[in-house]
Amino acid sequence: MNPAFSVVFLTTLSGAAQGLLIALVGVETGSNLGLFAAPPTAFYVMGATLSVTLGGLGLIASFFHLGHPERAWRAVAMWRTSWLSRECLCLPAFLACAFFYGVAHWFGSPWSLALGALGVLASAALFVCSAMIYACLRFLQEWATPLTLANFVLLGCASGFTLVTALSAWFASSLTAGLAVCACALTLAGCASRSASLVRNARLRPKSTVQSATGIKNAKVVQVSRGFTAGAFNLREFFHGKSAGTLRGVKWGFLATAFVVPIVLLALGAGVHSIGVSVGLLAAACLVQYAGLVAERWFFFAEAKHPQNLYYARVG
Amino acid sequence: MTQMALVIDLNVCVGCHACVTSCKEWNTSGESGSLADLNPYDADPSGTFFNRVQSFEAGSYPNAETIHFPKSCLHCEDPPCVPVCPTGASYKRKEDGLVLVDFDKCIGCKYCAWACPYGARELDEERKEMTKCTLCVDRIHDENLSERDRQPACVLACPTSARLFGDIHDPESVVSKAIRERGGYQLMPEWNTKPANHYLPRKMTSASGCGESGCSCKTGSAEPTPQTLDAQLERGQLHLASVATRISRTPQ
Numbered sequence A: 001m002n003p004a005f006s007v008v009f010l011t012t013l014s015g016a017a018q019g020l021l022i023a024l025v026g027v028e029t030g031s032n033l034g035l036f037a038a039p040p041t042a043f044y045v046m047g048a049t050l051s052v053t054l055g056g057l058g059l060i061a062s063f064f065h066l067g068h069p070e071r072a073w074r075a076v077a078m079w080r081t082s083w084l085s086r087e088c089l090c091l092p093a094f095l096a097c098a099f100f101y102g103v104a105h106w107f108g109s110p111w112s113l114a115l116g117a118l119g120v121l122a123s124a125a126l127f128v129c130s131a132m133i134y135a136c137l138r139f140l141q142e143w144a145t146p147l148t149l150a151n152f153v154l155l156g157c158a159s160g161f162t163l164v165t166a167l168s169a170w171f172a173s174s175l176t177a178g179l180a181v182c183a184c185a186l187t188l189a190g191c192a193s194r195s196a197s198l199v200r201n202a203r204l205r206p207k208s209t210v211q212s213a214t215g216i217k218n219a220k221v222v223q224v225s226r227g228f229t230a231g232a233f234n235l236r237e238f239f240h241g242k243s244a245g246t247l248r249g250v251k252w253g254f255l256a257t258a259f260v261v262p263i264v265l266l267a268l269g270a271g272v273h274s275i276g277v278s279v280g281l282l283a284a285a286c287l288v289q290y291a292g293l294v295a296e297r298w299f300f301f302a303e304a305k306h307p308q309n310l311y312y313a314r315v316g
Numbered sequence B: 001m002t003q004m005a006l007v008i009d010l011n012v013c014v015g016c017h018a019c020v021t022s023c024k025e026w027n028t029s030g031e032s033g034s035l036a037d038l039n040p041y042d043a044d045p046s047g048t049f050f051n052r053v054q055s056f057e058a059g060s061y062p063n064a065e066t067i068h069f070p071k072s073c074l075h076c077e078d079p080p081c082v083p084v085c086p087t088g089a090s091y092k093r094k095e096d097g098l099v100l101v102d103f104d105k106c107i108g109c110k111y112c113a114w115a116c117p118y119g120a121r122e123l124d125e126e127r128k129e130m131t132k133c134t135l136c137v138d139r140i141h142d143e144n145l146s147e148r149d150r151q152p153a154c155v156l157a158c159p160t161s162a163r164l165f166g167d168i169h170d171p172e173s174v175v176s177k178a179i180r181e182r183g184g185y186q187l188m189p190e191w192n193t194k195p196a197n198h199y200l201p202r203k204m205t206s207a208s209g210c211g212e213s214g215c216s217c218k219t220g221s222a223e224p225t226p227q228t229l230d231a232q233l234e235r236g237q238l239h240l241a242s243v244a245t246r247i248s249r250t251p252q
Helices: A005-032 A041-063 A069-076 A083-106 A112-135 A146-171 A173-202 A210-214 A233-238 A244-271 A275-302 A307-312 B018-028 B153-157 B174-182 B229-235 B240-248
Strands: A221-225 B004-009 B051-058 B065-072 B090-092 B099-101 B163-167 B198-200
Touching (some): A005 A041, A005 A173, A146 A275, A173 A244, A210 A307, B004 B174, B018 B153, B153 B163
16 A cells, blocks of 8 residues: 555544543543542643644644545544544544543543543544554455554554653653653553564465456466556555565664654653653653654555555556 | 346457447546546556456466456445445445445545455546446436447447446346356455456367358358348348359349
8 A cells, every 4th residue: 555644644643642631531540549649730731732732633634635625524424334434423522522621620620530531432432443444454454453453552552651751741740750651561562562463464475366356267377467558546546666675664663763762762751850851851752752653654554465456566 | 136247258358448448438528527637648647547458468488378357346246345435425226236436425535445455446636536437327227328328338349249238136137147157257256245247267269160151161150141131131140242142143
């Protein structure tokens, strides 16, 4: 597949926003249970603002994917059958929850935790919808695995917890160490599940072959002409046109920037005493990890081999 | 339930692309709107087509065969592109089994194209809407056309009659008979999409005469052409050479 940057940004931005809201609600639950001192209101308000901003940017990015964005409202119609339609319902629901969660904290409402719990539900539903859009396409074998859902959830939560760790260094430094441990654990878990899907996908044997695509019964069938020399949608949409070397570079690049570097930066940022240095290191961890996750999502699309490519193998 | 479909005979397709151009001609000027052609006479041309003729080579020289292989939407009986559409623009019609796009509802998200393993859908670059073969839905039910013309443009254009059109759910239709008698098969059966379009496999035939009694090669013909002009007219098969012979022998 040719990665669409609109979708790459949608899924990474909204994943981070979802993880961030889940982390905020987790912190609120912990402090309500008396596990640690309650952070200041500004921590929640800033967190919710950041979550709504990231999710909103993701929503804006998604419009660039559409040929007719003015008709986008129609996309909620087929929620009974289409995961994409369900995502179009869950994303605004999630944004509304995150917004009202922030408002509730701003005004000191006692309903904040209830709204937060609703937000966590919306966030979980959104993770499922976003991942199932890809995992439900059975002939895109690289995507059709439960690991797709695991990756979306873990990578979204990892980037959200890294963000909340950086926020806590600014607003509630007593929580930083604990949150950094959570962020590192989630990043490690994301690394494990993403590595598992990389290993799985490297061993995949495509079910469709040029023989099954054409029905020609011969051990050796090759395309001699795809039937045209010009450009076409089928060539632009399903071929990324990058070399195997580039793909390998992106793969190792995202494994380093999405997982290894952020864990090092999180450990350093949570370890230093100066708040300024700590905030700087943790902000760097967020940015590096986000860049890594953009590369990861790009690779997620690029590594999927669409069976239609069997019909477009050679110009002639 | 009716399921209209094409059955494509790979024995006789010569790869002339007449179906490709007639499809483009009819559909770019038909009810479904224009099909873009960007830079048609310039560098990097690009355009929307519903139908392609591709060529494959099977085997190795000297035992290689070239197979010309027309491909358009297969109008699957269980189309994976339909349930994924978020707006309901993609749908499968009950009355004739066609998989169609309601262009006014399409938001151009391309998800249906991702969900089609055959690459049968193309997003039009100018209209930004998903387009695909309609089996010439604006021809096949048009009672203003003569019955013979109520067929997809590609079928009418094919000079070798490699394309058959009909209802595969009617066991007596020409397409059902062809599938039954000549081993018609579906593409990528591994995904259980149940394509309605079928392909007739190539069968090797040994060289033989043309089978016409009027021809000098005189090799096996089960049914010789009737000798009298009336009988020939009755059969609808006029044999001009033998007619010419008959008149020249008439006494003056």
